[in-house]
Amino acid sequence: xxxxxxxxxxxxxxxxxxxxxxxxxxxxxxxxxxxxxxxxxxxxxxxxxxxxxxxxxxxxxxxxxxxxxxxxxxxxxxxxxxxxxxxxxxxxxxxxxxxxxxxxxxxxxxxxxxxxxxxxxxxxxxxxxxxxxxxxxxxxxxxxxxxxxxx
Numbered sequence: 413x414x415x416x417x418x419x420x421x422x423x424x425x426x427x428x429x430x431x432x433x434x435x436x437x438x439x440x441x442x443x444x445x446x447x448x449x450x451x452x453x454x455x456x457x458x459x460x461x462x463x464x465x466x467x468x469x470x471x472x473x474x475x476x477x478x479x480x481x482x483x484x485x486x487x488x489x490x491x492x493x494x495x496x497x498x499x500x501x502x503x504x505x506x507x508x509x510x511x512x513x514x515x516x517x518x519x520x521x522x523x524x525x526x527x528x529x530x531x532x533x534x535x536x537x538x539x540x541x542x543x544x545x546x547x548x549x550x551x552x553x554x555x556x557x558x559x560x561x562x563x
Contacts, residue, residue: 415448422455427501427511429455437516437551441523447487451526453519454494461496474499477518479525493522508556516553517560520544 418438420431434453442449456464458474465471465478476499483490500514507514521544531537541560548555 416442417450418453419451420453420455422497423460424455424457424497426457427497427515429497429515430512431455433512434515434519437547437553438519438523440551441520441547442489442527445527446484446489449489451489451523452492453522454492455497455515456494458496458498461494461499464494476500476503477522479522481526481528484526484528489526491526493519493526495519495522509554513548513553513555516548516551517544517555520547 416439418435420429420434422429422431434455438451438453454460461478462472462474465473465475468480469478474496476496478494480492480494481490482492495515495518497511497515500518501511504511504514521540524540524543525531529536529540529543531540541557545555545557545560
């Protein structure tokens with residue numbers, strides 16, 4: 413039996429957020445990886461993610477996405493993902509994809525971190541970005557590979 417609980421809270425009003433689509437792409441990211449998952453996602457502003465980044469990672473600046481893995485054992489996953497809607501809006505300007513697509517990218521990237529993927533090295537980043545791109549394309553999302561997360 414597979415039990416996935418993915419809660420999405422949109423705590424900003426700078427850009428539209430399709431919470432249902434976010435849950436769907438996150439469920440697709442988990443397919444075949446775990447038997448059960450409990451994941452909370454917050455879509456926030458620059459100010460809120462900067463506060464989270466400062467408090468938990470010691471970096472006094474906004475960022476695109478932060479993932480907090482709590483448990484990944486015995487086929488069970490628990491964690492939180494914080495996504496910056498303002499950064500998604502900025503990065504999608506002039507790109508071939510929308511701010512919603514960019515939010516999806518951040519969500520998948522965060523979920524891959526919860527699943528134990530790392531992007532500390534260039535090779536790790538390339539592998540992780542490739543996996544994210546595959547998931548997004550399978551879901552019909554058009555992400556410009558040149559716009560993939562690099563930091």
